[in-house]
Amino acid sequence: MPGSAERAPSGAGCHPDAAIHTRALTKRYRGGQLAVDGLDLTVPRGSVFGFLGPNGSGKTTTIRMLMGLIEPTSGSAEVLGEPMPRAGRRVLPRVGALIEGPALYGFLSGRDNLVRFDAADPTADPRTRAARVDAALDRVGLVAAAGKKARAYSLGMKQRLGLAAALLQPRELLVLDEPTNGLDPQGMREIRTLVRELAADGTTVFLSSHLLDEIEQVCTHAAVMAQGRLLTQGTVAGLASSTRGRLAVTTPDTSDAVRVLKEHGVTDLVVVDDRVTGELPTGEPPEDAAPLDLADLNAALVHARVRVRAFGTERASLEDAFVALTGEGFDVAG
Numbered sequence: 001m002p003g004s005a006e007r008a009p010s011g012a013g014c015h016p017d018a019a020i021h022t023r024a025l026t027k028r029y030r031g032g033q034l035a036v037d038g039l040d041l042t043v044p045r046g047s048v049f050g051f052l053g054p055n056g057s058g059k060t061t062t063i064r065m066l067m068g069l070i071e072p073t074s075g076s077a078e079v080l081g082e083p084m085p086r087a088g089r090r091v092l093p094r095v096g097a098l099i100e101g102p103a104l105y106g107f108l109s110g111r112d113n114l115v116r117f118d119a120a121d122p123t124a125d126p127r128t129r130a131a132r133v134d135a136a137l138d139r140v141g142l143v144a145a146a147g148k149k150a151r152a153y154s155l156g157m158k159q160r161l162g163l164a165a166a167l168l169q170p171r172e173l174l175v176l177d178e179p180t181n182g183l184d185p186q187g188m189r190e191i192r193t194l195v196r197e198l199a200a201d202g203t204t205v206f207l208s209s210h211l212l213d214e215i216e217q218v219c220t221h222a223a224v225m226a227q228g229r230l231l232t233q234g235t236v237a238g239l240a241s242s243t244r245g246r247l248a249v250t251t252p253d254t255s256d257a258v259r260v261l262k263e264h265g266v267t268d269l270v271v272v273d274d275r276v277t278g279e280l281p282t283g284e285p286p287e288d289a290a291p292l293d294l295a296d297l298n299a300a301l302v303h304a305r306v307r308v309r310a311f312g313t314e315r316a317s318l319e320d321a322f323v324a325l326t327g328e329g330f331d332v333a334g
C-alpha cells in the first residue's frame, strides 16, 4: 500500500528486528477526532523505548491499537514481527501489558490476585502455578507483602503487582502505559528500577510517559508525539545530542577567553559577567560523550593564561530537544 507521506526507509512486510513496527498507522474516532495520524514507528528489539508526548497526543490510542484492543482506521502495525490485530492470538501471549492500571481484586491478597490471573490463562499449568506466582512476586519485590490485601497496597505496590501479573509468563515485550502515573517519587523509583532490571534481561520495554525526565532516566530510545503525529524518534542520546549543549567557561579573563575560543572555532560567543558561553564547532561528537576537543580547548585556554574557574558543556536534555522540536514547553494540554 504505497502511501503518500511515508518516511520509513524500509518497504512493507515483516520486520523481525523490530519489536513494534507501524506504518501510516491512523486512528480517527467515531466522533471525528483524529487521535493518531500516519504513525511510522520502529521499536528495536532489546530497547527500552519511551513513547513520549503530552496528554492527548495519542499515546494510549496507539498502544490500544498495538494490543488489538481497537482497530486502526488505516495503516498497519506489526508486533513481534506479526500483524496486529490479525495475529493477536499468537502475539499477545508473548507480550506483557500494563494499560490504564491493573484490574485487581482489593479483597484478595497480592498473592491470590496473581493466582487468579494465572488461573485465567488457559496455557498455564496449574501444577507449577505456585512457583510461577512466587517467582513473579519475587521479581517485583512483593514477597513480604504478598499476604496483604491488595486494597491495602500503595499505588506503587499495585503497579508492581500489575507488573507481576504481566510477568507470570516469560515475555519478549512489555508494554506499559504511563506506569508511574500518580506514583510518589519513591514509587516512581521502584518502577524505574524494575524496568531497568527487566530490560537488562533482554526484554524489550515500550513505555509511554508524559515525563521527559523519566524517559531520559530509563530509556535507550524514544519517540516524541504531539497531536497524534510523530515528531521524531531515535536513541535518547541522539535526540538530546541533536540539541547540543553550549560550552560554558567561567573566568575573570573573559576577553582573552573569547579570543582563544574564537581561534578554536567556537561561535556565537556570549559574555555575561564572568561567564563565557558559545557553540562548539560541529564535529562528530560521539553520541553520549563530550565532544572530542574539549580537553584541548581547556588546555589552550590555560596555555593562553586564561584563568579558568569552571569549564564544561551545559548538557542538552531531552527537554531541550523537545522544546527545539515543538517551539514550546512540554506541559501542553491535549
Ligand SMILES: Nc1ncnc2c1ncn2[C@@H]1O[C@H](COP(=O)(O)OP(=O)(O)OP(=O)(O)O)[C@@H](O)[C@H]1O
Pocket (backbone or CB within 6 Å): 029, 030, 031, 033, 034, 035, 053, 054, 055, 056, 057, 058, 059, 060, 061, 062, 210, 334
Ligand atoms: N474513545 C475515544 N473517543 C473519542 N476520542 C477519543 C477517545 N479516546 C481518546 N480520544 C481523543 O483522542 C486524542 C488522543 O487521546 P489519547 O488518550 O490516545 O492520548 P494520550 O497521549 O494517551 O493522552 P493521555 O495520557 O491523556 O491518555 C485525544 O484528543 C482524546 O480526547
